[in-house]
């Protein structure tokens with residue numbers, strides 16, 4: 001019985017399976033995953049900011065030994081924000097925003113030529 005071999009092979013194919021699933025997962029699953037990652041980081045940012053507030057206040061009251069921790073938190077928070085921005089980019093690529101009326105902001109079907117709410121003419125191929 002090459003039980004050990006089987007186990008390690010099982011683990012290997014499991015890892016590969018996870019990779020394949022990652023690749024094949026629908027955009028919806030992917031964007032849900034990304035949104036989860038975003039909210040995780042947003043929580044961290046929130047925690048960091050409130051910790052920063054505390055530390056800055058302690059510093060203000062005369063405790064000088066927090067400078068290093070403050071710098072560390074500032075840097076990680078900024079990194080987190082950059083990660084969030086790039087994750088949001090990825091989400092947006094997965095779910096391109098439907099066109100919206102430039103006048104009243106009503107969401108429109110992709111091929112709409114006129115706004116169904118206010119009748120504004122929709123310029124074609126003009127996004128952003």
Ligand SMILES: [Zn+2]
Nearest residue numbers: 101104115118
């Ligand atoms: Zn409109």
